Amino acid sequence: SQTIHQWPATLVQPVGSPLSLECTVEGTSNPNLYWYRQAAGRGLQLLFYSVGIGQISSEVPQNLSASRPQDRQFILSSKKLLLSDSGFYLCAWSVGPGATEAFFGQGTRLTVV
Amino acid sequence: AQSVTQLDSHVSVSEGTPVLLRCNYSSSYSPSLFWYVQHPNKGLQLLLKYTSAATLVKGINGFEAEFKKSETSFHLTKPSAHMSDAAEYFCVVSGMEYGNKLVFGAGTILRVKS
Numbered sequence: 482s483q484t485i486h487q488w489p490a491t492l493v494q495p496v497g498s499p500l501s502l503e504c505t506v507e508g509t510s511n512p513n514l515y516w517y518r519q520a521a522g523r524g525l526q527l528l529f530y531s532v533g534i535g536q537i538s539s540e541v542p543q544n545l546s547a548s549r550p551q552d553r554q555f556i557l558s559s560k561k562l563l564l565s566d567s568g569f570y571l572c573a574w575s576v577g578p579g580a581t582e583a584f585f586g587q588g589t590r591l592t593v594v
Numbered sequence: 595a596q597s598v599t600q601l602d603s604h605v606s607v608s609e610g611t612p613v614l615l616r617c618n619y620s621s622s623y624s625p626s627l628f629w630y631v632q633h634p635n636k637g638l639q640l641l642l643k644y645t646s647a648a649t650l651v652k653g654i655n656g657f658e659a660e661f662k663k664s665e666t667s668f669h670l671t672k673p674s675a676h677m678s679d680a681a682e683y684f685c686v687v688s689g690m691e692y693g694n695k696l697v698f699g700a701g702t703i704l705r706v707k708s
Contacts, residue, residue: 487637515695515696523700524684524698524699524700524701525638525684525698527695527696530695569635571637571638573638575696577694581626581688581694582628582640582643582696583696584640585630585637585638585639586637587636587637588635588636588637590635
């Protein structure tokens with residue numbers, strides 16, 4: 482069966498520090514991968530998605546970047562965190578192409594102080 | 595225009611009473627529709643999905659939803675609420691006009707009173 486791992490679960494970082502959140506998927510090949518950010522009362526905002534290694538699409542301009550160095554690995558990064566980067570970050574995967582459901586990791590609570 | 599609208603940000607019910615979480619969507623084509631549930635500080639779990647098969651969709655934990663094209667609605671229901679149903683629920687639309695990406699509603703927080 483397929484599983485998705487996302488870490489760390491919680492993270493407190495100072496303003497201006499770098500960020501690296503990692504997500505890996507097991508049990509499937511060539512998944513579509515996603516990074517979402519969730520703010521209270523505002524649903525989920527899609528940040529990045531990837532349909533293959535090295536293929537990243539950015540949905541919104543921001544202080545973050547994403548990379549996919551391997552088929553089942555998706556990394557969310559920042560060189561210098563801002564206070565506004567605080568939030569709950571979720572990684573997800575789906576079988577593509579097509580409008581199929583996505584399966585989510587357990588999320589990372591990021592607090593920038 | 596809003597792609598998916600969850601009409602209530604908060605819903606409160608008593609344990610054992612019915613649950614209704616409302617969702618309206620906008621789509622020019624045949625959409626795929628989903629309901630997800632999220633418990634505090636956890637990831638999202640798929641409750642059910644509609645992908646142009648039967649309009650009444652049954653999901654996990656006794657939830658079901660009915661696709662009504664004429665009303666552009668996909669409301670989530672459960673006959674009898676349980677304390678463990680307290681969570682946040684997201685209605686989601688996808689399809690060709692959304693690049694086959696998932697578009698989330700703002701969420702409805704369900705409170706269940708004992």
